[in-house]
Amino acid sequence: MALTEALEETARHAAPDDAAPDAAPDQAPATPLLRVKGVTKMYGGRIGCAAVSFDLWPGEVLGIVGESGSGKSTLLGCLSGQLRPDAGEVIFDTSAQGPVDTLKLAEPQRRLLARTDWAFVHQNPRDGLRMGVSAGGNVGERLMATGARHYGRIRASAEDWLGRVEIDPTRIDDRPRQFSGGMQQRLQIARNLVSGPRLVFMDEPTGGLDVSVQARLLDLLRGLVRDMGLSAVLVTHDLAVVRLLADRLMVMKGGRVVEAGLTDQVLDDPQHAYTQLLVSSVLQV
Amino acid sequence: MIEVRNVAKDFTLHNQGGTVLRVMEGANLSVAPGECIALTGASGAGKSTLMRMIWGNYRTDHGMIRVGGTEVSGAEPRRIIALRRATLGYVSQFLRVVPRVPTLRVVAEPLLSLGVPEKRAEARAAELLTRLRIGESLLGLSPTTFSGGEQQRVNIARGFIHPYPALLLDEPTASLDAQNRETVLHLIEEAKARGAAIIGIFHDEAARERLCDRVIDVTAFTPERIG
Numbered sequence: 482m483a484l485t486e487a488l489e490e491t492a493r494h495a496a497p498d499d500a501a502p503d504a505a506p507d508q509a510p511a512t513p514l515l516r517v518k519g520v521t522k523m524y525g526g527r528i529g530c531a532a533v534s535f536d537l538w539p540g541e542v543l544g545i546v547g548e549s550g551s552g553k554s555t556l557l558g559c560l561s562g563q564l565r566p567d568a569g570e571v572i573f574d575t576s577a578q579g580p581v582d583t584l585k586l587a588e589p590q591r592r593l594l595a596r597t598d599w600a601f602v603h604q605n606p607r608d609g610l611r612m613g614v615s616a617g618g619n620v621g622e623r624l625m626a627t628g629a630r631h632y633g634r635i636r637a638s639a640e641d642w643l644g645r646v647e648i649d650p651t652r653i654d655d656r657p658r659q660f661s662g663g664m665q666q667r668l669q670i671a672r673n674l675v676s677g678p679r680l681v682f683m684d685e686p687t688g689g690l691d692v693s694v695q696a697r698l699l700d701l702l703r704g705l706v707r708d709m710g711l712s713a714v715l716v717t718h719d720l721a722v723v724r725l726l727a728d729r730l731m732v733m734k735g736g737r738v739v740e741a742g743l744t745d746q747v748l749d750d751p752q753h754a755y756t757q758l759l760v761s762s763v764l765q766v
Numbered sequence: 767m768i769e770v771r772n773v774a775k776d777f778t779l780h781n782q783g784g785t786v787l788r789v790m791e792g793a794n795l796s797v798a799p800g801e802c803i804a805l806t807g808a809s810g811a812g813k814s815t816l817m818r819m820i821w822g823n824y825r826t827d828h829g830m831i832r833v834g835g836t837e838v839s840g841a842e843p844r845r846i847i848a849l850r851r852a853t854l855g856y857v858s859q860f861l862r863v864v865p866r867v868p869t870l871r872v873v874a875e876p877l878l879s880l881g882v883p884e885k886r887a888e889a890r891a892a893e894l895l896t897r898l899r900i901g902e903s904l905l906g907l908s909p910t911t912f913s914g915g916e917q918q919r920v921n922i923a924r925g926f927i928h929p930y931p932a933l934l935l936d937e938p939t940a941s942l943d944a945q946n947r948e949t950v951l952h953l954i955e956e957a958k959a960r961g962a963a964i965i966g967i968f969h970d971e972a973a974r975e976r977l978c979d980r981v982i983d984v985t986a987f988t989p990e991r992i993g
């Protein structure tokens with residue numbers, strides 16, 4: 482097949498609407514997966530995060546950057562049900578009932594959601610893994626929590642996921658302590674993604690890792706987001722990481738969002754003084 | 767296919783006393799399917815700025831920019847994301863990739879994100895890279911350690927792997943030898959022939975002559991006091 486034919490075939494296969502050059506606007510999903518409205522969390526008199534609002538659409542990765550203490554982890558905690566905000570709404574489009582305000586759910590329901598539809602990847606793998614349980618157990622546990630009972634199938638699924646995150650499946654019975662930091666982080670990702678969540682929260686997932694391990698992990702996450710159609714909220718200090726991984730970016734300072742938009746627009750044409758400072762203080766991203 | 771109407775651009779330098787720089791005003795152009803136009807003008811005239819506004823990484827605060835059915839100016843991020851996925855391609859001057867990802871995957875990526883199966887996407891990537899003389903031994907390596915010309919060709923492969931109806935090309939033939947330059951000119955001609963609307967910046971005058979139906983000197987959009 483000639484190259485042009487091959488490419489045309491791709492066009493038909495992948496984007497049938499593009500045949501007419503002035504076709505309707507490019508397709509995008511119709512309902513946000515997550516709608517966040519006015520989320521505020523105070524620690525006594527101190528602001529954790531204040532009046533944060535955004536929509537996250539299916540398949541999108543939203544990056545959150547900002548200096549230490551700007552409220553990134555607080556916000557992530559409020560979104561994922563780990564912290565109780567003082568005000569605001571966190572409306573999640575559940576697979577069972579459609580959009581619900583997760584803050585108004587009863588605790589058991591919210592916990593169920595956290596096990597089925599959400600995943601949380603912590604900066605420190607120790608916070609997201611059971612260190613005393615084997616690698617296979619760590620992955621299988623989350624499947625069991627969502628109702629799986631068949632031992633053989635759970636083990637097979639655990640092996641499959643270890644392979645996907647590039648951990649040799651023969652190490653299925655090793656404990657996480659026997660793994661390197663990067664492997665522990667990959668194990669945490671496998672444990673979180675095995676149950677097929679639709680939304681992943683990540684707090685500095687590549688934080689403690691050296692640069693080349695970070696790169697592998699980033700590539701892995703990108704592939705998983707694409708192949709599973711995941712949406713993700715990614716907190717990081719690293720502008721190079723958001724550039725490569727996030728579709729959209731939110732910049733926080735003092736608990737508030739100072740700027741938000743398309744990632745490369747915020748980085749290449751920052752509008753807010755603080756974002757300009759942040760971007761100009763790194764060499765090249 | 768691509769339309770720019772009465773566009774102006776200001777940069778506000780907050781960390782330099784809030785200076786507002788107006789770098790463009792009254793920019794107008796329109797590119798039909800199958801047409802290739804060149805942006806010209808001296809260094810600093812605003813060629814890259816205009817191209818970036820169309821791509822959407824520079825914000826358009828004044829005027830209107832439309833690509834296909836999407837109004838880029840003022841669009842929500844997800845509209846621009848969708849536009850870039852299927853309709854608008856961009857070959858930038860520099861390659862930006864996740865380190866350690868093999869070249870074949872870097873090039874196949876746009877197809878994967880459109881849902882093309884991995885095998886087919888990688889076969890297409892290999893075909894295009896071979897045409898651009900990236901040797902088979904390089905396909906499994908990350909392009910981060912490649913030479914400037916090799917990286918440039920990887921970038922081009924990525925921009926041509928999907929038949930985008932609209933294409934932005936920033937110096938696509940810079941740093942290429944004669945043979946590879948010829949291949950790239952062919953790719954651009956093929957894209958024109960299949961109906962792509964193309965805007966390019968070419969310092970390569972012969973390439974411009976051969977490819978472009980019209981030349982737009984952006985100096986016409988440069989405010990007096992800068993030029």
Ligand SMILES: Nc1ncnc2c1ncn2[C@@H]1O[C@H](COP(=O)(O)OP(=O)(O)OP(=O)(O)O)[C@@H](O)[C@H]1O
Nearest residue numbers: 524527528529547548549550551552553554555556
């Ligand atoms: N449990 C707590 N009690 C009191 N104050 C807190 C608590 N947790 C966070 N804070 C305060 O809230 C603000 C936001 O903290 P948060 O942990 O969300 O910041 P962050 O952006 O995640 O920072 P880092 O990048 O350092 O992780 C800070 O001023 C912090 O001191």
Ligand SMILES: Nc1ncnc2c1ncn2[C@@H]1O[C@H](COP(=O)(O)OP(=O)(O)OP(=O)(O)O)[C@@H](O)[C@H]1O
Nearest residue numbers: 749750777789807808809810811812813814815816
């Ligand atoms: N992010 C930015 N912030 C501030 N000023 C900018 C920014 N980007 C471009 N400019 C200014 O806009 C003007 C046009 O620059 P641009 O890069 O578009 O020129 P060009 O025609 O592409 O030049 P060259 O041929 O050198 O690449 C210049 O005065 C430049 O300094």
Ligand SMILES: [Mg+2]
Nearest residue numbers: 553554555684
């Ligand atoms: Mg934090």
Ligand SMILES: [Mg+2]
Nearest residue numbers: 810813814815
């Ligand atoms: Mg330029």
